[in-house]
Structure formats: C-alpha cells, structure tokens
Amino acid sequence: MNDVLYFDQAATSWPKPPSVMEAMLQCMQEYAANPGRGSHQMAVKSSRILFEARKNLAKLFGVRNPNDISFALNTTHALNQAIKGFVKPGDHVICTNVEHNSVRRPLEDLKAKGYIELTYLLHDAEGNVRIEDVRDALRPNTSLVVVNHSSNLLGSIMPVGDIGELCKRHGARLLVDAAQSAGVLPIHVGDMNIDMLAFPGHKGLLGPQGTGGLYIHPDLELEPLLHGGTGSQSESIAQPTVRPDRYEAGTQNTPGIAGLNEGVKFVLGETVERIHKREWELTQLLMAGLLEIEGITILGPKLGQNKTGIVSFNIENADSSEVAFILDQSFGIAVRSGYHCTPLAHETAGTLATGAVRASVGYFTKEAEIKTLLEAVKEIQTQYV
Structure with missing residues (x-):
C-alpha cells in the first residue's frame, strides 16, 4: 500500500476490504470461465457467483427479484441503458441542475435530435430541490424524472422518496442515479417508488472499477442498449426477453463481480x-x-x-x-x-x-x-x- 492520503472516495473508493481482492484472485485462479455459456463446473461456478451478487444487491436495495438487476460497466453505462432504453419520441423528461454529465449528456443528445422535451429544475446554494418545483414541472407527456440521490459536488441528499411518491401519482417513472449513495445511504426501491436505479460497484459498494448495475422495475421493458450473445434463446435473431439476459449482451466481468459481491457483503455486514x-x-x-x-x-x-x-x-x-x-x-x-x-x-x-x-x-x-x-x-x- 502506498503512502498517499486518499481523499478522492467520491470518484473511486480506496482501499477495498481484503475480501474483495481475495475473491477476485480466487475467481481468476479457479473458475474464470464464461457464466451462462456452458454446463461444465467452472461455468456453473461463475454463474452462481453472479447470481449470489444479484441476491446480495437485491437485499441491499429492497429488490424482490434479483433478476431485475442487470450488471453494467459503471453508472454511466447503466444510466444510458435506462434513459435511451425507456424514452419515446415526444416524451417530456425532468432532471435537476445538479445532475452528472452521465445524465445530462444523453438527455441533451436526445433533445438535440428532437426526440424529447427537457426541463431542468433549479437547486439552491446547498443543492436542495423543492418538491413543489418538481410538481410544477410535470406535464401530461412527462414520462421520466431523473434525479441523483446525492450530488457529487455538494454532497446534498435529494428527497427521493417524496419525488417517487409524486411521480407515482402522476404516472411518470423515476430514475435515480445512486453514484454517491449506493452503499452509503439507505435505499429501498419499493418504499421509495424507484422505477430504475443506476449504481456503481467501485464507490460506496467497495468493489472494483468496471462494475455496476441497473435495477429495472418488473413492469418496465427497456429497449436494450446492446445486442449480442447472451447464452439464452440463441436460436432467436432478437435479443432475449428473459431477464437479466436481455440487458447483458456479451461476457460479463466475472472477476469484477466476484469482488463486487464481497464489497456488498461487507456493506450489508456493517x-x-x-x-x-x-x-x-x-x-x-x-x-x-x-x-x-x-x-x-x-x-x-x-x-x-x-x-x-x-x-x-x-x-x-x-x-x-x-x-x-x-x-x-x-x-x-x-x-x-x-x-x-x-x-x-x-x-x-x-x-x-x-x-x-x-x-x-x-x-x-x-x-x-x-x-x-x-x-x-x-x-x-x-x-x-
């Protein structure tokens, strides 16, 4: 370990619990085969580790079905899947002025192409957004509200539960960017009426870089961001309909997810x-x-x-x-x-x-x-x- 004093935890947490590194090394040494792509024991072991990680994430976030959680490279990947997979032409989207570029840029890209209408909510000097402003911004065609749970600049915490209740009454869906809150703040997708939750593995969940995920409400069907091999429904030319395969084209980062699983277990324990x-x-x-x-x-x-x-x-x-x-x-x-x-x-x-x-x-x-x-x-x- 080096002698740097590390105060960049909001970008990537460090150091990690020793169990994270041990699990990654064990995976590489013993069972780093393709999950879901074979019936031999190494592939089965890889698949089991991925499912165990989903179960632990589901426990942490109050998700009923672990298969409603799909793995991603990071929060940016998850947010792009959520936004681009959900909105339709003519939709109105609301987000706040404290959003990360991982939210702003995909939304602005869709707006520039004439795909969506977009409203930004102002925040005060301390990063707070008034629930009344969210209510006033809602329109008949508002399909999606996007908020970060905690600002990566200000550290302020959004009233996600109140916003979720408002969205539910209006018929809009709520996407939460949990980049700064997953593993740090209590999150229960049911109690908070969260329809989609994008989270990183490498920050508060204490896992390695290159890991993260997206919770998708069981009532939602998103257009996949990526199409390709999944190991399931291979006879079909279309992307599988079964979760989580529909949103996980290509080989997953099994060593990284093995490490993420240990990070989540540490958070659950503490x-x-x-x-x-x-x-x-x-x-x-x-x-x-x-x-x-x-x-x-x-x-x-x-x-x-x-x-x-x-x-x-x-x-x-x-x-x-x-x-x-x-x-x-x-x-x-x-x-x-x-x-x-x-x-x-x-x-x-x-x-x-x-x-x-x-x-x-x-x-x-x-x-x-x-x-x-x-x-x-x-x-x-x-x-x-």
Whole structure:
C-alpha cells in the first residue's frame, strides 16, 4: 500500500476490504470461465457467483427479484441503458441542475435530435430541490424524472422518496442515479417508488472499477442498449426477453463481480446506517476545520446538516486545480479539482470560473488523515490570502 492520503472516495473508493481482492484472485485462479455459456463446473461456478451478487444487491436495495438487476460497466453505462432504453419520441423528461454529465449528456443528445422535451429544475446554494418545483414541472407527456440521490459536488441528499411518491401519482417513472449513495445511504426501491436505479460497484459498494448495475422495475421493458450473445434463446435473431439476459449482451466481468459481491457483503455486514454515520462524522470534522481557516468557502449543505462524505471548497484567490496539484505534489494528498462532470451545479454555486477542490471521505478514512489535510490546506492558504 502506498503512502498517499486518499481523499478522492467520491470518484473511486480506496482501499477495498481484503475480501474483495481475495475473491477476485480466487475467481481468476479457479473458475474464470464464461457464466451462462456452458454446463461444465467452472461455468456453473461463475454463474452462481453472479447470481449470489444479484441476491446480495437485491437485499441491499429492497429488490424482490434479483433478476431485475442487470450488471453494467459503471453508472454511466447503466444510466444510458435506462434513459435511451425507456424514452419515446415526444416524451417530456425532468432532471435537476445538479445532475452528472452521465445524465445530462444523453438527455441533451436526445433533445438535440428532437426526440424529447427537457426541463431542468433549479437547486439552491446547498443543492436542495423543492418538491413543489418538481410538481410544477410535470406535464401530461412527462414520462421520466431523473434525479441523483446525492450530488457529487455538494454532497446534498435529494428527497427521493417524496419525488417517487409524486411521480407515482402522476404516472411518470423515476430514475435515480445512486453514484454517491449506493452503499452509503439507505435505499429501498419499493418504499421509495424507484422505477430504475443506476449504481456503481467501485464507490460506496467497495468493489472494483468496471462494475455496476441497473435495477429495472418488473413492469418496465427497456429497449436494450446492446445486442449480442447472451447464452439464452440463441436460436432467436432478437435479443432475449428473459431477464437479466436481455440487458447483458456479451461476457460479463466475472472477476469484477466476484469482488463486487464481497464489497456488498461487507456493506450489508456493517450496515449503511453505520457507514453513513461514520462518514458524516468525518465530514463534519473536516468542515469544522476548514471553516477555521481564513478565506475558505465551502459548497453545499452547512455544518451540522445531513450530507454524504463530500466536502467541496475553494481558497480565496486560488485556482482549484493549482491547489489540488500542490496537495498532491507537496503533501502526498489526493483530492479532485475542476468541474467534477457537473457544470450546471457549478454554475448555480457560482464556481463556474474557478471549479472547486473536492475532498471526499470514506468508511476507512482516519481522523489523523483529516488533520493532516487541514494542516496542508492552511499552509497553502497562506500563499493566497
């Protein structure tokens, strides 16, 4: 393990539980054959691991049928499958100003082609969207509402359950981007009226990169994003109708999913409530320390308010990329700077010209590491303020 202090958990969690790496290595050594493509024992073992991972994800997210969860490369892949597989010509879609480009870009592409109408909901400085604004934006042809559960810039948490109830009454479907909340915040797709849930494996679920997935409500049928071999209904020229095969063309990332399965098992054992409490306490410690430094501005919810483990900030007169570079090169501290793939959120926050430094904590972050980060920021601050 290297000696970098890692505060880029919102991009990819690190380190991983040892069981994640052990499961991946075991898969490569013992049964890394194609799942669902053969009847020999290695292929059967691969298939069983994939189903076990689906079952554990279903348990975590309150999904009744594990086969309603299809694996994806990442949240971006899952979101594109959800959006492009669901909307029809003439549909109206609502999303928020704090959405990631993984939502904004596919929607804007469909809008530019004259396929959909699109409405953005404004948020306040702390990243909150009013439920009244969602209600007012609904139209007779609104088919889909897309919201991120937690902003990857501000750490704010959306009232997904309230939005889901509103969508249900209106007859619209709700797609939730759980990039920053899966494994960190409680999610129950039934109780929250979530119709589609896109999630990453490599963040709060503590799995490897190249893993993720999409929950699809059993009443929904999406047009597959990819067509190809599935190992089922091979005699048909059309993509299979059975789930999850319909949405999983090609060989799946069995070693990665084996690791993801162990990450999900770790989260289930610790519980998301305990994980969120730990990350919130670390976030409050970081925010309190930053607020004691002259010339620091923190974006998003204020100290004491609920949020995920993301603290985005700026130093007066300093470029965010330069601050991140100094933290890395002079102090061995990894953070993220720039626009975080969410320029509309920066525009509303007033940081479109500067971007922001994002320090994000995880379950394994230590208080001593936060103290070191604060000391480094204070030293850098003296150069600018």
